[in-house]
Amino acid sequence: MCYTFFMEKKFRPVLTVRIFGGDKCFGPGVAELLRRVEQEKSLRAAAISMAMAYSKAWTVIRNSEAELGFKLLISTTGGKNGGGASLSPEAKRLLAAYDGYCAKLRSYAAEEFERSFSEIL
Amino acid sequence: MCYTFFMEKKFRPVLTVRIFGGDKCFGPGVAELLRRVEQEKSLRAAAISMAMAYSKAWTVIRNSEAELGFKLLISTTGGKNGGGASLSPEAKRLLAAYDGYCAKLRSYAAEEFERSFSEIL
DNA sequence: TTTCGTTATTCTTTTATTAAAATAACACAA
DNA sequence: TTGTGTTATTTTAATAAAAGAATAACGAAA
Numbered sequence: 584m585c586y587t588f589f590m591e592k593k594f595r596p597v598l599t600v601r602i603f604g605g606d607k608c609f610g611p612g613v614a615e616l617l618r619r620v621e622q623e624k625s626l627r628a629a630a631i632s633m634a635m636a637y638s639k640a641w642t643v644i645r646n647s648e649a650e651l652g653f654k655l656l657i658s659t660t661g662g663k664n665g666g667g668a669s670l671s672p673e674a675k676r677l678l679a680a681y682d683g684y685c686a687k688l689r690s691y692a693a694e695e696f697e698r699s700f701s702e703i704l
Numbered sequence: 705m706c707y708t709f710f711m712e713k714k715f716r717p718v719l720t721v722r723i724f725g726g727d728k729c730f731g732p733g734v735a736e737l738l739r740r741v742e743q744e745k746s747l748r749a750a751a752i753s754m755a756m757a758y759s760k761a762w763t764v765i766r767n768s769e770a771e772l773g774f775k776l777l778i779s780t781t782g783g784k785n786g787g788g789a790s791l792s793p794e795a796k797r798l799l800a801a802y803d804g805y806c807a808k809l810r811s812y813a814a815e816e817f818e819r820s821f822s823e824i825l
Numbered sequence: 826t827t828t829c830g831t832t833a834t835t836c837t838t839t840t841a842t843t844a845a846a847a848t849a850a851c852a853c854a855a
Numbered sequence: 856t857t858g859t860g861t862t863a864t865t866t867t868a869a870t871a872a873a874a875g876a877a878t879a880a881c882g883a884a885a
Contacts, residue, residue: 605713662861747831747832783881
C-alpha cells in the first residue's frame with residue numbers, strides 16, 4: 584500500500600562535454616553524426632536519420648576537421664550508389680575516447696550530485 | 705635558447721553543467737546572473753554588467769524559479785533608490801552548491817582528459 | 826504631490842542560427 | 856554516353872533567440 588501525499592520533484596544533472604582547441608572542435612553534435620555515419624555509411628543518410636539538414640551536417644564536420652587538424656570522414660563520390668562516407672581511423676579513435684570520457688564524467692557527476700545537492704533540492 | 709619547430713595544438717575539455725527537473729531549471733547563465741545580483745544588489749545592474757537585456761535576465765530568472773519551485777530573488781520596488789534585488793537564502797545555498805559541484809567536476813574532467821586523450825590529441 | 830530609479834511585464838524589432846534549395850562534380854554501370 | 860545517387864559547396868529562406876522599446880507600479884524623499 585502506498586499513499587503518495589507529496590511527490591518531490593526529481594532533479595538531475597545534465598552535462599555537455601565539448602573539446603576546445605582554440606575554438607570549439609568537438610562535441611555531442613559531431614559525435615552523434617559520426618556514430619550515424621558509421622551505421623549508415625553516408626553523411627546524407629546520417630543527417631536525415633537525425634533530422635538534420637545535410638548542409639549543416641557537412642558544415643559541422645568541416646569545421647570540426649579544420650579545428651582538429653585531421654579528417655574525420657573518408658568520403659567517396661560517384662559510382663553505382665553515388666558514393667558514401669566512413670570514419671577515418673583518427674575519427675574512430677576520437678569517438679571511442681570521447682564516448683568513454685563522457686561515460687566516466689556522467690557517472691562521477693551523478694554520484695557527486697547527491698552529495699552536493701541532497702540537502703538543497 | 706628555444707627553437708620551436710612544431711607547436712602542438714593544446715586541446716582542453718569544456719563542460720557545461722545544467723540541472724534539469726522536468727525542464728532545464730539551472731545552468732551557467734542563471735548562476736552568473738545571481739553572482740552579479742549579489743554584487744550589484746540589482747537585477748538591472750547585473751544584467752547590464754554582463755551585457756544582457758534586462759528583459760532577458762528577468763525571463764531567465766522567472767523561468768528558473770518556476771521550474772525550481774522557489775524564489776531566487778527577493779526584490780523590492782520603489783523607494784529612494786528605486787528598489788533592488790538580493791538573493792533568497794535558497795538561491796544562496798543553491799549557487800554555492802552549484803559552484804562547488806562545477807569545480808569538482810571540472811577538476812575531475814581535467815585529470816581524466818589526460819588519461820583519455822593523451823594518445824590521440 | 827512630484828520626482829526618481831528601480832522592478833515587472835509585454836510587445837516589437839533585430840540578429841543569429843538552422844533548414845532548405847540549388848548546382849556542380851564524380852564515377853560506376855547500363 | 857546517359858542515368859543515378861551520392862559528396863561538396865554556396866546561396867537563400869525560415870525559424871528561433873536575443874535585444875530593445877514601451878508602460879505601469881512602487882515607495883521613499885524632497
